[in-house]
Amino acid sequence: xxxxxxxxxxxxxxxxxxxxxxxxxxxxxxxxxxxxxxxxxxxxxxxxxxxxxxxxxxxxxxxxxxxxxxxxxxxxxxxxxxxxxxxxxxxxxxxxxxxxxxxxxxxxxxxxxxxxxxxxxxxxxxxxxxxxxxxxxxxxxxxxxxxxxxxxxxxxxxxxxxxxxxxxxxxxxxxxxxxxxxxxxxxxxxxxxxxxxxxxxxxxxxxxxxxxxxxxxxxxxxxxxxxxxxxxxxxxxxxxxxxxxxxxxxxxxxxxxxxxxxxxxxxxxxxxxxxxxxxxxxxxxxxxxxxxxxxx
Amino acid sequence: xxxxxxxxxxxxxxxxxxxxxxxxxxxxxxxxxxxxxxxxxxxxxxxxxxxxxxxxxxxxxxxxxxxxxxxxxxxxxxxxxxxxxxxxxxxxxxxxxxxxxxxxxxxxxxxxxxxxxxxxxxxxxxxxxxxxxxxxxxxxxxxxxxxxxxxxxxxxxxxxxxxxxxxxxxxxxxxxxxxxxxxxxxxxxxxxxxxxxxxxxxxxxxxxxxxxxxxxxxxxxxxxxxxxxxxxxxxxxxxxxxxxxxxxxxxxxxxxxxxxxxxxxxxxxxxxxxxxxxxxxxxxxxxxxxxxxxxx
Numbered sequence: 001x002x003x004x005x006x007x008x009x010x011x012x013x014x015x016x017x018x019x020x021x022x023x024x025x026x027x028x029x030x031x032x033x034x035x036x037x038x039x040x041x042x043x044x045x046x047x048x049x050x051x052x053x054x055x056x057x058x059x060x061x062x063x064x065x066x067x068x069x070x071x072x073x074x075x076x077x078x079x080x081x082x083x084x085x086x087x088x089x090x091x092x093x094x095x096x097x098x099x100x101x102x103x104x105x106x107x108x109x110x111x112x113x114x115x116x117x118x119x120x121x122x123x124x125x126x127x128x129x130x131x132x133x134x135x136x137x138x139x140x141x142x143x144x145x146x147x148x149x150x151x152x153x154x155x156x157x158x159x160x161x162x163x164x165x166x167x168x169x170x171x172x173x174x175x176x177x178x179x180x181x182x183x184x185x186x187x188x189x190x191x192x193x194x195x196x197x198x199x200x201x202x203x204x205x206x207x208x209x210x211x212x213x214x215x216x217x218x219x220x221x222x223x224x225x226x227x228x229x230x231x232x233x234x235x236x237x238x239x240x241x242x243x244x245x246x247x248x249x250x251x252x253x254x255x256x257x258x259x260x261x262x263x264x265x266x267x268x269x270x271x272x273x274x275x276x277x278x279x280x281x282x283x284x285x286x287x288x289x290x291x292x293x294x295x296x
Numbered sequence: 297x298x299x300x301x302x303x304x305x306x307x308x309x310x311x312x313x314x315x316x317x318x319x320x321x322x323x324x325x326x327x328x329x330x331x332x333x334x335x336x337x338x339x340x341x342x343x344x345x346x347x348x349x350x351x352x353x354x355x356x357x358x359x360x361x362x363x364x365x366x367x368x369x370x371x372x373x374x375x376x377x378x379x380x381x382x383x384x385x386x387x388x389x390x391x392x393x394x395x396x397x398x399x400x401x402x403x404x405x406x407x408x409x410x411x412x413x414x415x416x417x418x419x420x421x422x423x424x425x426x427x428x429x430x431x432x433x434x435x436x437x438x439x440x441x442x443x444x445x446x447x448x449x450x451x452x453x454x455x456x457x458x459x460x461x462x463x464x465x466x467x468x469x470x471x472x473x474x475x476x477x478x479x480x481x482x483x484x485x486x487x488x489x490x491x492x493x494x495x496x497x498x499x500x501x502x503x504x505x506x507x508x509x510x511x512x513x514x515x516x517x518x519x520x521x522x523x524x525x526x527x528x529x530x531x532x533x534x535x536x537x538x539x540x541x542x543x544x545x546x547x548x549x550x551x552x553x554x555x556x557x558x559x560x561x562x563x564x565x566x567x568x569x570x571x572x573x574x575x576x577x578x579x580x581x582x583x584x585x586x587x588x589x590x591x592x
Contacts, residue, residue, distance in 0.1 A: 025477050116559075118421045119439075119473030124414040143415075144474075151475040177415030178440075179447040181321050263412075 036063035040155035045069040046086035046200035050190040054159040068105040075141030209282035212248040216289040219244035234258040254279035332359035336451035341365040342382035342496035346486040350455040364401040371437030453479045505578035508544040512585040515540035530554040550575035
């Protein structure tokens with residue numbers, strides 16, 4: 001299947017591209033019926049090493065890997081970067097093939113949300129805090145498109161990045177609540193050499209913003225050090241993170257929160273552990289990062 | 297499997313009862329993997345001949361029939377009859393076995409909606425009119441539980457009664473929008489000899505209410521006759537229906553509407569056909585009925 005993975009010849013693997021939903025349903029059904037397991041990696045394209053690490057994990061844990069590439073309009077709020085979000089399908093296909101993905105599923109918006117579309121999947125509770133606060137319809141768009149992808153591809157496993165920790169929690173909750181027979185696998189955050197978490201949106205950063213952006217990870221590392229020294233009070237840890245973030249002149253902090261990783265409810269101490277999650281804007285670019293911290 | 301269907305021996309078919317969700321997932325997966333097709337008939341139990349006709353249809357159109365019996369709390373509004381809704385699982389199992397159903401899936405509420413449950417499937421647009429108007433959360437409960445049943449049982453087909461015409465339209469829309477690879481089959485309304493559409497709620501009717509209840513079907517038949525004579529104006533047809541319904545002293549009309557059957561949007565004429573749908577209360581009992589009508 002993965003011609004390009006074998007020949008390393010750019011652009012040849014287009015036969016692995018599926019853009020028609022019915023074809024994807026059929027292909028996936030054939031694979032399952034042959035007794036093979038299917039792994040799904042849902043992406044919005046503009047693939048970087050973070051995404052490709054998800055493909056590696058899917059590859060290791062399933063027989064057949066589907067990578068979806070779809071910039072999902074319903075998860076963007078008005079005024080966000082839907083129109084300017086980076087798109088380069090040819091490059092994505094090349095990278096997916098090179099990494100051993102079997103199918104690139106890239107449906108067009110007209111087929112994903114045909115005229116009169118009106119069904120949505122909502123996860124209440126987990127979506128009010130963190131990113132849900134500034135992006136009210138974001139998670140409804142995420143859960144809806146992921147439910148659709150699950151129904152089309154019917155994977156045995158699906159791999160999501162730990163970077164979008166709230167998204168991961170919301171997807172896990174949806175899978176549990178709606179009884180999807182799918183194992184959700186979390187993949188560790190992949191970072192640039194200077195610690196900046198990889199993101200398709202990093203491409204938006206100006207030279208100076210890019211120089212300051214590693215402050216997100218630095219703030220998390222300082223929090224970790226504080227915890228290693230015995231600090232368990234959430235407010236104190238958040239204060240330290242805020243202090244570090246504010247040392248970067250261009251950083252506009254949207255939130256610094258410590259929450260229970262499954263419920264996304266704020267915690268007062270990290271005795272039982274917590275998810276330290278931050279969102280910071282540099283100009284128009286919104287970056288997120290996080291770290292699981294635990295006392296002792 | 298269907299021991300009782302063979303031996304006609306009451307109560308023996310309990311081995312066909314599955315109350316554990318994981319067991320149902322496993323059983324259904326086994327059946328599919330063996331190359332057989334699975335048909336699902338979702339019910340709230342208290343089975344009558346209407347439900348059993350759905351089992352017959354599922355039987356004809358699939359290799360393995362799962363009948364779910366679950367009184368779904370999320371589709372009842374506050375003050376409705378959730379607590380008093382008729383329940384008789386033993387009797388339901390007997391009837392399903394006798395009709396050739398292979399599995400009765402009767403999960404308990406604690407497993408369907410565990411503590412902290414918070415995910416819902418909503419279909420916008422189709423649910424504002426008809427029953428959705430007086431039962432605002434009803435369809436959200438229906439679509440949520442049906443999505444869950446679809447994910448647990450993963451049927452090839454699912455059979456729903458035409459009596460709940462709006463429910464049928466909403467389910468079809470959900471299936472289309474969320475890309476469920478499931479064929480939805482509509483089953484004709486089954487009626488008592490005097491024309492009353494069968495319903496588990498008919499059991500609530502007092503003697504006098506029961507005597508008057510056939511007025512629903514009579515009003516639909518009069519509308520049909522009017523249409524056969526050439527009437528295409530929706531308002532005139534609705535007026536005639538209302539006139540007939542009001543001839544029954546105990547009937548309290550909730551709505552008489554003519555809508556487009558897929559979108560549930562009101563129509564002015566029935567030139568292109570329409571769904572004539574009515575809801576009438578007798579005391580605390582709410583009855584619905586409907587008829588597809590078309591000019592010419």
